[in-house]
Amino acid sequence: MSNNLEILTSDELDALASIDPASGMPHQLDDRARATLAEILDAEPAHADVVPLAPRTRRRTLQRAALAGAAAVALAIAVPFVLKDENTTAHAAWSPVGTVVTGLAAAQQLASCEALVHSWATPDHPRPVTAAVARGIEAGRTSTVTETRGTRHLTSIVTGDTGATCLTSPDGSATTVDFHGRYPAPAADSVSATVSRTILIRDRDGQVSDEALRRARQVAPTLFRAVLGTDVQGVEISGPSLEPTRATIVGGIAIAWWPGATTSATTLTLDLADGSRRELPITGALVDDADAFYGHEDRSDRSDGGLVTIRE
Amino acid sequence: MTTIENGKDAARAARFTRLYEQHHGDVLRFARRRVEAEAAHDVMHDTFLVAWRRLDDVPEHTRPWILTVAHHTIGNRLRAERRLAQAYLTAATAPRPPGETPEDHAFAVDLSRAWDQLARSDREVLALVAWDGLTPTEAASVLGTSPGTFRVRLLRARARLRDRLGHDISSRSLPEGAAR
Numbered sequence: 001m002s003n004n005l006e007i008l009t010s011d012e013l014d015a016l017a018s019i020d021p022a023s024g025m026p027h028q029l030d031d032r033a034r035a036t037l038a039e040i041l042d043a044e045p046a047h048a049d050v051v052p053l054a055p056r057t058r059r060r061t062l063q064r065a066a067l068a069g070a071a072a073v074a075l076a077i078a079v080p081f082v083l084k085d086e087n088t089t090a091h092a093a094w095s096p097v098g099t100v101v102t103g104l105a106a107a108q109q110l111a112s113c114e115a116l117v118h119s120w121a122t123p124d125h126p127r128p129v130t131a132a133v134a135r136g137i138e139a140g141r142t143s144t145v146t147e148t149r150g151t152r153h154l155t156s157i158v159t160g161d162t163g164a165t166c167l168t169s170p171d172g173s174a175t176t177v178d179f180h181g182r183y184p185a186p187a188a189d190s191v192s193a194t195v196s197r198t199i200l201i202r203d204r205d206g207q208v209s210d211e212a213l214r215r216a217r218q219v220a221p222t223l224f225r226a227v228l229g230t231d232v233q234g235v236e237i238s239g240p241s242l243e244p245t246r247a248t249i250v251g252g253i254a255i256a257w258w259p260g261a262t263t264s265a266t267t268l269t270l271d272l273a274d275g276s277r278r279e280l281p282i283t284g285a286l287v288d289d290a291d292a293f294y295g296h297e298d299r300s301d302r303s304d305g306g307l308v309t310i311r312e
Numbered sequence: 313m314t315t316i317e318n319g320k321d322a323a324r325a326a327r328f329t330r331l332y333e334q335h336h337g338d339v340l341r342f343a344r345r346r347v348e349a350e351a352a353h354d355v356m357h358d359t360f361l362v363a364w365r366r367l368d369d370v371p372e373h374t375r376p377w378i379l380t381v382a383h384h385t386i387g388n389r390l391r392a393e394r395r396l397a398q399a400y401l402t403a404a405t406a407p408r409p410p411g412e413t414p415e416d417h418a419f420a421v422d423l424s425r426a427w428d429q430l431a432r433s434d435r436e437v438l439a440l441v442a443w444d445g446l447t448p449t450e451a452a453s454v455l456g457t458s459p460g461t462f463r464v465r466l467l468r469a470r471a472r473l474r475d476r477l478g479h480d481i482s483s484r485s486l487p488e489g490a491a492r
Contacts, residue, residue, distance in 0.1 A: 007448065007466050008441060012481045016442035019403040019424050022341035029333060033340070036357050037332050040364050041325055169350060 093150035094259055098248040101146040101153060109146050109153045113166035116177050117157070132162040133179055145255055147248035154248075156225055156255045165225050167257055176223070183227040189272055190280065191235065191254070193226035226254040226268075234271030242266060328364050335374060336360070339382050342444055346386050346400050358385045376450040383454050401435040403427045426476035434469035441466060 008016075017023060029037075101109065117133050136159020146155045156165040161182040183192040224237060224247060235247040235254045247254035268280040339359050343352035359382040363370055371377050390400065403424035427435065440451035452462035474480055 007463060008438075008470060009481075012470070013442050015419075015423060015481045016427075016438065018420060019427060020345065020443045021402065021404040022344040022443070023404065025337070025341050025344060027337045029336065032353065033336050033356075036353070036360070037329065037336075040332075040357065040361050041328065 094152075095149050096243045096245045096258075098147035098149040098154070098246065098256060100248055100250060101148050105148075105153075106144070106146040106155075109155045109166075109168050110144055110157070112168050113155045113157060113164060113177065116166055117164050117179075132181075133157070133159055133164045136160050136162055143251055143253070145248065145250040145253050147255060149248075149257065152221075152257065154223070154255050154257050156253055158253065165223055165255060167221060167223060176221070178223050178225065180225065186227060186229040188229040188231040189270065189278055190229045191226040191232060191268065191270065193224065193254075193268070195222060195224050195266075221257050221259055224254075224256045224258075228252045228254055231273040232270045233273055236269040236271075237266060238269065239266035324367060328367055331363060331367075331370065331374060331378075332360055335378050338375060338444075339378055342379050342382050343386060345439060345443055347389060351389060355382055355385050355389065376446065376453050379444065379446070379450075380454045380456075400432060401439050422477060423481070426473055429476050430469065430472060433465070434472055437462065437465045437469045438473065 114137050143158045146153055153168045157163050164177055164179050166177045178196050180194055186192045236244050238244040245256055245258050247256040270278045340352055340356045343355035362381050440446050448462050449459045452459045
């Protein structure tokens with residue numbers, strides 16, 4: 001520290017130390033730090049050129065699936081999901097059945113989601129949908145839905161013809177958000193829906209290790225949002241690698257998320273008002289366009305925002 | 313999955329473990345000063361994953377190197393999650409030490425307020441020295457600038473903090489328990 005005293009006095013150093021936000025943190029290895037060490041040692045050692053000292057942010061859109069009911073056409077912008085290990089824990093606690101969240105807890109999640117929306121509605125990201133959602137929030141939301149499923153919250157904001165859906169961590173930080181335009185009104189016994197899934201991978205010079213990509217594919221969550229026809233009272237999503245998952249429904253909006261990807265064999269089962277059930281396969285093409293946006297240095301480059309047109 | 317089954321791998325793992333045990337706290341605190349608690353653990357993980365994969369490049373004087381990696385990792389996260397920038401190098405909001413006098417408390421509040429009003433670039437140079445404990449030369453390497461330039465930036469940041477505070481920090485006594 002003596003070199004620092006050339007410029008800052010010991011009183012100054014002591015005073016600044018007193019407002020250090022990390023001053024109370026432990027110096028010894030705790031259980032979490034030991035677990036992190038074990039996880040890193042278990043990782044595949046990679047070549048030096050794969051994980052850089054000063055990595056740039058790049059993006060790989062793993063999969064955006066178009067989902068169609070009888071008359072489902074919608075637009076969605078999927079903002080990159082930030083890969084982090086907390087997701088592994090979150091996925092372990094994931095539940096196929098969500099619970100509606102209300103009151104203060106819902107308000108907190110809503111605030112996180114709105115903050116994320118505003119962070120994207122900037123001149124750096126001049127997309128009509130993000131701007132429209134932000135304006136809609138300012139003007140007053142028309143409706144919101146929040147569910148909890150394991151340790152994650154999923155919040156859907158509707159602002160007139162546009163909206164956003166955010167997946168948030170227990171601390172309220174948002175990990176990913178979908179922006180969407182107007183969902184066309186579905187038939188009474190059908191839905192209009194989007195399924196989206198994107199990730200963010202750090203790399204350098206176009207190099208992404210297979211291990212990093214494999215890990216990203218494992219943990220990136222899929223977000224589901226649907227506008228329900230008037231006769232639809234329940235929605236279940238199922239597939240070969242997906243445990244039957246009940247969507248949370250409030251006010252004609254169904255939301256859900258699940259760990260991992262969706263496959264082309266994924267099916268929606270709708271519970272109808274007359275007691276019958278109707279199955280709707282995902283008919284939109286599942287696109288693994290991992291290379292489609294590969295090479296963009298900054299996410300603002302993705303000016304199309306991953307617009308998805310959903311086909312019947 | 314990597315199976316550590318030969319002597320070379322075992323030695324590599326042992327070296328990395330020593331490095332981790334020695335510096336994980338430094339990296340975690342460095343990250344916590346700049347991002348929220350949960351994100352700080354992610355930064356620590358990503359930073360040491362780089363170290364594990366670049367172990368042959370880790371210099372003997374490790375601390376500035378590993379904090380440079382953490383600095384870049386945080387930079388990437390801030391670009392990806394702009395919301396995190398709100399917590400970047402903000403003053404502590406934790407309860408004050410027991411027994412603190414009203415005068416000490418008022419000073420801490422004033423100092424925190426003055427700190428948070430500084431530009432992020434000023435907080436950065438001050439934090440690298442006062443919080444992260446780096447020398448100006450080490451801190452310059454973290455920021456990728458020259459030691460001379462860093463010293464100039466540090467002096468200017470110190471002057472701006474003094475202006476915000478309205479007096480020299482050194483002109484008053486400090487509360488019990490505030491010393492490093």
